[in-house]
Amino acid sequence: MLSRLSMKAVPWPGVIAAAAFALLAPTSAIAGDVEFLTQSNANVLWTLIAAILVMFMQAGFGCVEAGFTRAKSAGNIMMKNFLDFSVGSVVFFVFGFTLMFGADVSGLFGSSGFGLSGVAESDLMWTYAFWFFQSVFAATAATIVSGGMAERTKFSSYVIVSIVITGLIYPVSGHWAWGSLWLGEAGAGWLEKLGFCDFAGSSVVHSVGGWVALAGAMVLGPRIGKYTAEGESRAIMGHNIPLAGLGVFILWFGWFGFNPGSTTTADDTIGMIAMNTSLAAAAGVLGSMALSWLRYGKPDISMTMNGALAGLVGITAGCATVGPVSSLCIGLIAGLLVVLSIEFVDKGLRIDDPVGAVSVHGVCGAWGTIACGLFNSDGGLFFGGGFGQLGVQLLGAGTFFVWAFGAGFVLMSAVKAVTGLRVSKDEELKGLDIAEHGSESYSGFQLFSNE
Known part of the structure; x- marks a missing residue:
C-alpha cells in the first residue's frame, strides 16, 4: 500500500494520461514498442558482455607473450599490455573512433564525432556500448605488435608506437572495411562498398597488428644471441610455457566475445558463430600438432598453442558467413600455415619474432580473409559463387598488408631516428624489467645470462 509521502510523490496527472493512452492505443503498437525496447536493451547488454570478454583477452596476450619470452623481461611485457x-x-x-566510423571522406577515413560529439541523445546509450566494444579491438591490434618486438624495445619509444597504431594506423584501414557500422551508408569505406568480407577482423584487427609487428621486428633487428655469425637461428626458449598455455585458453575464451559479439545484436546467429569459432581453433590445434610432430619427431608445445590462435585468427573473418565443415577446413589450414610460416620468418627471412605474432596474426589473418572468397556459403568459390568474392578478398588482404606494413615501417624508422627504438646492449642483457622499470618480475629467482 502506498504511504502518504509516496502518494504525494507520484505524478498522478502523468500516470492517468499514460493509462488513458494505453487504453486508447492499438494493442499491436504497444506490443511493438515493448518488443523494440526489449531488443534494444538486449543488444546493448550483449555488446557490453562481448566487449568485456575481449577486454579480458589483454590478460591472455600478456600471459602468452610473457610465457614465450625470458623471465628477465616478463614485467616489461605486462607493462606494454x-x-x-x-x-x-x-x-x-x-x-580514433572518428577516423574509423565518422562520416566518410572519399571512402578513406571518417570525419565526424570527435569524442563522440554530436550524437543524438536517443542514440547515446547504444553509441557508448558500441564505442567500448570497438575500443577493445583497437587495443588488441596494438597488443599484437608488442609480442613481435619483445625483449629489446625502449618502453618510452613504444608509447609513441602504441599511440600511432590505435589513433591512426588501425582506425584508417578499419574505416575502409567497417566504416558503415555506426552511421550506415554515410560512413561506408571503399572496401566495403566493393563487398569486402571481414566479419570480425582477420584483416582489420589481426593482420594490421601482425604486419606492423613485422615492420617493427625488421627495424629493431634480432635479439642478441638469436643468430650465429653464420646466420643460423638459435632457439631462445620461453621461460614459462604453462603461463603461455593459460594465456592461449584465456584468448580462446575471450574470442567468444570477439567473434559472436561482432553481431552487436542479441540474435540467433551468435550460437553458430561461437560453434564455428571453436571448431576452427580445435582444428588449428590438431593441424599444428600433427605437422610439428612430423617435422620435429615430437608434438611441439609452443607450435600447438600457436595453432589454436592461428585457427581463431583464421576463422575471424568468415565466422558468420561459412558453415561448420568450412570452419574446420579454415582452422586446419591455419594450423598448418602457422608452423611453416614461423619457420620461414625465423630461418628464411632471419627476422626475430619471439612469439610468432607475424605468422599467427599477419599470415593467418590474411588466410582467413582470403578464405571467405573460397568458403562463404553465399558467394564463395567452392559454393558456386565464382571468382568475384575471391578477387575482392585478395584485394583487401593485399591492401591491408601494404598499408599496415608500409605505415608501420615508416613509423618504426621515424621513431628509431628521433628517439631511438632499441635499448642498449647492456640493458638488453640485463633484462628490460630492471633496465626499463627498475624491478624484477621474480624477485629472488631472477637468472641472468649473457645472451
Missing part, C-alpha cells in the same frame, strides 16, 4: 589498453582507449575516444 597495460599501456596498449589504456592509451588505446583514450586515443580511440579522442579521435
Whole structure:
C-alpha cells in the first residue's frame, strides 16, 4: 500500500494520461514498442558482455607473450599490455573512433564525432556500448605488435608506437572495411562498398597488428644471441610455457566475445558463430600438432598453442558467413600455415619474432580473409559463387598488408631516428624489467645470462 509521502510523490496527472493512452492505443503498437525496447536493451547488454570478454583477452596476450619470452623481461611485457589498453582507449575516444566510423571522406577515413560529439541523445546509450566494444579491438591490434618486438624495445619509444597504431594506423584501414557500422551508408569505406568480407577482423584487427609487428621486428633487428655469425637461428626458449598455455585458453575464451559479439545484436546467429569459432581453433590445434610432430619427431608445445590462435585468427573473418565443415577446413589450414610460416620468418627471412605474432596474426589473418572468397556459403568459390568474392578478398588482404606494413615501417624508422627504438646492449642483457622499470618480475629467482 502506498504511504502518504509516496502518494504525494507520484505524478498522478502523468500516470492517468499514460493509462488513458494505453487504453486508447492499438494493442499491436504497444506490443511493438515493448518488443523494440526489449531488443534494444538486449543488444546493448550483449555488446557490453562481448566487449568485456575481449577486454579480458589483454590478460591472455600478456600471459602468452610473457610465457614465450625470458623471465628477465616478463614485467616489461605486462607493462606494454597495460599501456596498449589504456592509451588505446583514450586515443580511440579522442579521435580514433572518428577516423574509423565518422562520416566518410572519399571512402578513406571518417570525419565526424570527435569524442563522440554530436550524437543524438536517443542514440547515446547504444553509441557508448558500441564505442567500448570497438575500443577493445583497437587495443588488441596494438597488443599484437608488442609480442613481435619483445625483449629489446625502449618502453618510452613504444608509447609513441602504441599511440600511432590505435589513433591512426588501425582506425584508417578499419574505416575502409567497417566504416558503415555506426552511421550506415554515410560512413561506408571503399572496401566495403566493393563487398569486402571481414566479419570480425582477420584483416582489420589481426593482420594490421601482425604486419606492423613485422615492420617493427625488421627495424629493431634480432635479439642478441638469436643468430650465429653464420646466420643460423638459435632457439631462445620461453621461460614459462604453462603461463603461455593459460594465456592461449584465456584468448580462446575471450574470442567468444570477439567473434559472436561482432553481431552487436542479441540474435540467433551468435550460437553458430561461437560453434564455428571453436571448431576452427580445435582444428588449428590438431593441424599444428600433427605437422610439428612430423617435422620435429615430437608434438611441439609452443607450435600447438600457436595453432589454436592461428585457427581463431583464421576463422575471424568468415565466422558468420561459412558453415561448420568450412570452419574446420579454415582452422586446419591455419594450423598448418602457422608452423611453416614461423619457420620461414625465423630461418628464411632471419627476422626475430619471439612469439610468432607475424605468422599467427599477419599470415593467418590474411588466410582467413582470403578464405571467405573460397568458403562463404553465399558467394564463395567452392559454393558456386565464382571468382568475384575471391578477387575482392585478395584485394583487401593485399591492401591491408601494404598499408599496415608500409605505415608501420615508416613509423618504426621515424621513431628509431628521433628517439631511438632499441635499448642498449647492456640493458638488453640485463633484462628490460630492471633496465626499463627498475624491478624484477621474480624477485629472488631472477637468472641472468649473457645472451
